[in-house]
Amino acid sequence: MSIRPSPNDDIPETSFEDIETTLSPINRYKNGYNQSSPLRKQMPPPSTTSSESTTFSGNGNRYSTHTESDDADEEGKNFLDEFEEFHDKDEYQDIIKAHFDGRKRSNEKKTGMGGLNAFAEENGDNIDELADQFDQNLTLRARKSSEIPTLKLDKNAKQPNVSLKKSIRMPKSFERVSRRGIGNSRSASNLRVNWERPAPTNLRYKKSMPLLSREGIINEEYEDNNYEEDFEDDFKFEKNMLQPQFLNREPQLKPISPRQYTITTDETLLTPQLHSRHKDWVNPSNLNHFKEQQRRKARESGSYRKNRESVNHRLKTIKQEIDQNTPIKKGKMIYNPEKRTWEGNEQSLLRFRDVDTAEKKAIVITDKKLPYSSGSRARISDAKRQSNPKIVGKMMFDAQNLQWLRVDGQEEDPFADIPDYIPVTIPLDGGPQRSATAMIPQSSHRDPTKKRFSSTATTRFHSLSTTPYDFTFQIDSRTLEKFYHEENRWSKKVGGWFILDDPDVTSTNNDQKLPDPQSKNFMYEIRNMVISSARN
Amino acid sequence: MSTNEANVPTLPQPKNTFTIKVGLIGDAQVGKTSLMVKYVENVFDEEYTQTLGVNCLDKKIKLGSADIVFYIMDLGGQREFINMLPLASEGARAIIFLFDLTRPETLKSIKEWHRQATGFNEMAVPLLVGTKYDLFVNFDPEYQVQVSKQSMRYAQAMDAPLIFCSTSHSINIQKIFKVIIAKLYNLTMRASEIKQIGDPLLIYKHLGSKRRFSENPSSRNSSSRTPSPHRSP
Numbered sequence A: 001m002s003i004r005p006s007p008n009d010d011i012p013e014t015s016f017e018d019i020e021t022t023l024s025p026i027n028r029y030k031n032g033y034n035q036s037s038p039l040r041k042q043m044p045p046p047s048t049t050s051s052e053s054t055t056f057s058g059n060g061n062r063y064s065t066h067t068e069s070d071d072a073d074e075e076g077k078n079f080l081d082e083f084e085e086f087h088d089k090d091e092y093q094d095i096i097k098a099h100f101d102g103r104k105r106s107n108e109k110k111t112g113m114g115g116l117n118a119f120a121e122e123n124g125d126n127i128d129e130l131a132d133q134f135d136q137n138l139t140l141r142a143r144k145s146s147e148i149p150t151l152k153l154d155k156n157a158k159q160p161n162v163s164l165k166k167s168i169r170m171p172k173s174f175e176r177v178s179r180r181g182i183g184n185s186r187s188a189s190n191l192r193v194n195w196e197r198p199a200p201t202n203l204r205y206k207k208s209m210p211l212l213s214r215e216g217i218i219n220e221e222y223e224d225n226n227y228e229e230d231f232e233d234d235f236k237f238e239k240n241m242l243q244p245q246f247l248n249r250e251p252q253l254k255p256i257s258p259r260q261y262t263i264t265t266d267e268t269l270l271t272p273q274l275h276s277r278h279k280d281w282v283n284p285s286n287l288n289h290f291k292e293q294q295r296r297k298a299r300e301s302g303s304y305r306k307n308r309e310s311v312n313h314r315l316k317t318i319k320q321e322i323d324q325n326t327p328i329k330k331g332k333m334i335y336n337p338e339k340r341t342w343e344g345n346e347q348s349l350l351r352f353r354d355v356d357t358a359e360k361k362a363i364v365i366t367d368k369k370l371p372y373s374s375g376s377r378a379r380i381s382d383a384k385r386q387s388n389p390k391i392v393g394k395m396m397f398d399a400q401n402l403q404w405l406r407v408d409g410q411e412e413d414p415f416a417d418i419p420d421y422i423p424v425t426i427p428l429d430g431g432p433q434r435s436a437t438a439m440i441p442q443s444s445h446r447d448p449t450k451k452r453f454s455s456t457a458t459t460r461f462h463s464l465s466t467t468p469y470d471f472t473f474q475i476d477s478r479t480l481e482k483f484y485h486e487e488n489r490w491s492k493k494v495g496g497w498f499i500l501d502d503p504d505v506t507s508t509n510n511d512q513k514l515p516d517p518q519s520k521n522f523m524y525e526i527r528n529m530v531i532s533s534a535r536n
Numbered sequence B: 001m002s003t004n005e006a007n008v009p010t011l012p013q014p015k016n017t018f019t020i021k022v023g024l025i026g027d028a029q030v031g032k033t034s035l036m037v038k039y040v041e042n043v044f045d046e047e048y049t050q051t052l053g054v055n056c057l058d059k060k061i062k063l064g065s066a067d068i069v070f071y072i073m074d075l076g077g078q079r080e081f082i083n084m085l086p087l088a089s090e091g092a093r094a095i096i097f098l099f100d101l102t103r104p105e106t107l108k109s110i111k112e113w114h115r116q117a118t119g120f121n122e123m124a125v126p127l128l129v130g131t132k133y134d135l136f137v138n139f140d141p142e143y144q145v146q147v148s149k150q151s152m153r154y155a156q157a158m159d160a161p162l163i164f165c166s167t168s169h170s171i172n173i174q175k176i177f178k179v180i181i182a183k184l185y186n187l188t189m190r191a192s193e194i195k196q197i198g199d200p201l202l203i204y205k206h207l208g209s210k211r212r213f214s215e216n217p218s219s220r221n222s223s224s225r226t227p228s229p230h231r232s233p
Helices: A025-029 A069-081 A092-111 A114-121 A127-144 A177-184 A186-190 A212-216 A227-235 A284-290 A303-314 A346-352 A375-379 A456-465 A477-497 A503-511 A521-535 B002-007 B032-041 B079-089 B104-108 B110-120 B141-158 B173-185
Strands: A054-056 A261-265 A316-320 A328-330 A333-336 A341-343 A363-367 A390-392 A395-398 A403-406 B015-026 B054-063 B066-075 B094-100 B125-131 B162-164
Touching: A069 B054, A303 B032, A316 B079, A333 B110, A341 B079, A341 B110, A346 B110, A346 B141, A477 A521, B015 B032, B015 B079, B015 B110, B015 B173, B032 B054, B032 B066, B032 B094, B032 B125, B032 B173, B054 B079, B066 B079, B066 B173, B079 B110, B094 B104, B094 B110, B094 B173, B104 B110, B104 B141, B110 B125, B110 B141, B125 B141, B125 B173, B141 B162, B162 B173
Parallel strands: B015 B066, B015 B094, B094 B125, B125 B162
Antiparallel strands: A054 A316, A261 A363, A316 B054, A328 A333, A333 A341, A390 A395, A395 A403, B054 B066
16 A cells, blocks of 8 residues: 555545554454454554554564453452542442443444444344444435535535525625524425424414414525625615724723732733642652552562563554655645654644743732822812822722712713603503503403403504604605505405404594504414414 | 252353553653553663654453453654654544653643644543653752643643653552543542642643543444453463
8 A cells, every 4th residue: 555645635545554453362262252452343443554664563472452350350449449430339330331331322322323333232233224324324424415416516616506595694604604594495495405404394374374484484585695795785885985094993002000000920820720839849758648559469579570571572562664754644634754743733733822922921910009199189079088099090989989080070971961761651642541552352351441452453544644743754645545555455354353342442433543562462362363263 | 940040150241341542642751651561560660762663552441340441552752753643643532742840841842742643633632741750859949830830831721631740659640541531431530639839730620521532433342251351461
């Protein structure tokens, strides 16, 4: 296999040899033992390389997982005892099973590997199941790809040419994020790709039923996708107005006066987890205080040498014989043989940006207690009579009321002419008993004492003509006539829905007023009525 | 009935093996191989032996019905071996970045090691380990303060637990691998943190807890029919 860099990113460049996976000694003398070297089953090959280029050095013995039963058992108990979840528990088995297996399964669910690992546990009995799982995963992945053939999109295009409604169009930078947003669009449905679309409900709409749920449906009203032009069109401004002189200048930060504040460097803010030393420094003589307990029994004499030999025996070294001047590409990283470094992933260095810069110092700004020096300022107000006022520029701090006041007392109130409150309601020509009108459906119970009923929906036109407070719009007679006919048509359609024998309503006849504009309850009443009538 | 049951040999419980690949990365002579050998074999050798490539050792810990196998890969710190970095970092569930507490320049180069290693594996739990703590305590207190603070900043930037260890004096060696287990399986370690400057720092609770492993299927298990532990030849 060539180790030369490949221009195709999809094909991983291999630079190292797969570690030999058939070396387990267990397989040699334990038939039917499925546990093999962890190199083979329990992890992917640590790396890839050309088989000619890397060799195992050391002894000729085969690789094995090192376990010393007594030590491992004992260490395992100690190991578990170190965690709160297993501390002082005699029976580890169930907890281990619950904890590790549970976590594993949850992880598998997240990673979509559940089927594969389940398959592994069953030792390959269920190939069909695995195939299904794989097929499912593959399908899922394909659906998320923008290059599936059924989409019939241009592979070279960066964004799928899906038209969105103008009102929901967003900057291009957000389009990728908002993929889910096109799930309801007709464009999306035409693509036959069910992008996490909710399952269709069984609710069918009648013609007379208000299509409240259709508000989210996106119609293909506009085919153009030029967001920026629309953005400018909506504002109707002249581009030549955007001159630099109209832009606000960046406010300049004034240096903090050391006369008023105490500024100290406090690096402990950057490392809050570290505690400063408050006892004697550690000497080499008392290092044993931190020594970890020996997990193994005292060994007999000469064990060290044996141990050392055991290490040399078991320690595998993977050497490379490929030329280290060979450039390698692996994922997003490219090996630069001249610099002997892997290039790429530069953004991770941003994390350390502030670590090494000496300029970045955490400072603490505290109040400096200034001696009271200016006797003339004490005359201004009660707040200013305090013994030690803090003055910054023209402003003096009133510590009693926790506010800043002008030193010269020339407080200007730009809001002086604005009343503190606005009258909440302006009654129309009716009395207050008519201000809170609302409709109730025919089938509902009506409380005559509260006078909440008014069938205003049928008389909106008339109320418009009699509203004396509407100075905003000038409606010509032609428009009013149009309104009149539309209103009549509407009244004819829905007039029978409401009780019109209310004394207020009948007496005022065409002079009914608009319902309380704040209350939209009558809309829900209409909706409920329509739904109930549709069911019947 | 009961006699029949007595005659039936008890079936061994299935064992799950969780393999955790751990990569050891850092400058030359910071003590990567020593740490690995110390943890696996409890042996420390003052004599320096250069790693000519990638050293591999594994260590199995029996946890009741489950086995955890640490498969440790130690990359030679010399530049000439850096093209083997994928071998140590790819597929690893934890990457230990080691620096020598007595050589601040080894801490500074952690930035580059981190950049390159995370380029191959962003999901691994990183650990920042300062070695040779037994020599570090001989240094000037001000030096200890500065190194401790700077390493803490690095640990925060990397979101990595920070551990000062001494291989020769068996300080915090086991803790390193327990922290790995705690982070990978979201366990709560009982060991209290050591935060005081000058002590062998062990700061892990709020670092390295991001769910990096959620998309890393490298941990696989295999069922075993043999309940008895096996010995290596």
